[in-house]
Amino acid sequence: MISLELVPRDSVRLTEELELLHGNFREVDLINIPDLPRFEMRSWEGCALARRYFSQVVPHIRARDIDPDRPLPMAGFMREHGIDQVLVVTGDVHPDAFFPQYNVRAVEVIRKFKKEMPEVKVYAAMDPYRSGFQAEVAYIREKLNAGAEGIFTQPFFDLRLMEVYGELMKGLNVYWGVSPVTTVQSKGYWEKRNLAVFPSAFEPTEGWNQAFAHAAMAFAKCRGHHVYFMPINRDLNSYLEGLFPR
Numbered sequence: 001m002i003s004l005e006l007v008p009r010d011s012v013r014l015t016e017e018l019e020l021l022h023g024n025f026r027e028v029d030l031i032n033i034p035d036l037p038r039f040e041m042r043s044w045e046g047c048a049l050a051r052r053y054f055s056q057v058v059p060h061i062r063a064r065d066i067d068p069d070r071p072l073p074m075a076g077f078m079r080e081h082g083i084d085q086v087l088v089v090t091g092d093v094h095p096d097a098f099f100p101q102y103n104v105r106a107v108e109v110i111r112k113f114k115k116e117m118p119e120v121k122v123y124a125a126m127d128p129y130r131s132g133f134q135a136e137v138a139y140i141r142e143k144l145n146a147g148a149e150g151i152f153t154q155p156f157f158d159l160r161l162m163e164v165y166g167e168l169m170k171g172l173n174v175y176w177g178v179s180p181v182t183t184v185q186s187k188g189y190w191e192k193r194n195l196a197v198f199p200s201a202f203e204p205t206e207g208w209n210q211a212f213a214h215a216a217m218a219f220a221k222c223r224g225h226h227v228y229f230m231p232i233n234r235d236l237n238s239y240l241e242g243l244f245p246r
Contacts, residue, residue, distance in 0.1 A: 001226035003030040008046035022053040027244045030056040037094045044074045048081040062091030063109040087123040107146045114147035124148035129195040155179035158199045175228040178216045180209040210242040
């Protein structure tokens, strides 16, 4: 399975990208839509649009936006538009200090979905950089025990680190994150903001990133796993042509 993240900047841009994918890149099976406070379109609204082109769509749900004492605000919309999968993430702090935020863990929101929308398949997020191996795997297990049925990871840039986590997550339904990094500034961002790990052989070039993407797909395929591509700020057509040449 190949999942692709599309940023919901606006309906016109999103529709153009969906039409490009549907018409030219049938290798893509599933569309992920993040929920980004700087854009007006919410993730489930973007997924309703994506459902016109793809049967499988996954909106990201920010745990810190969910009031634990009220019903899930997107439940009715999701049912109306046939959206039956979600990815629960913690989410960054909203840039608007007056926007309602709640001290809610992703685990609690996973349980809330399983209670209020038991028909929905819930995925959990995994970050290989925020803590040690044991702590992160324990957090994954906590999310699975709460009702999560699969894992989407933050981007990996080193196959050796993927192999370690591959052993620790053996038997799980995993989508391995891959995101192109083609500038020194972008590499610095990932290292400083997300504490990402790059191999010494890393090069901020299209060639290196394409080679790594193909290696990640082979890695996932041989383990019965999947890949989650995040072409952030990239020309979608040229990026996908590098992954799936005609």
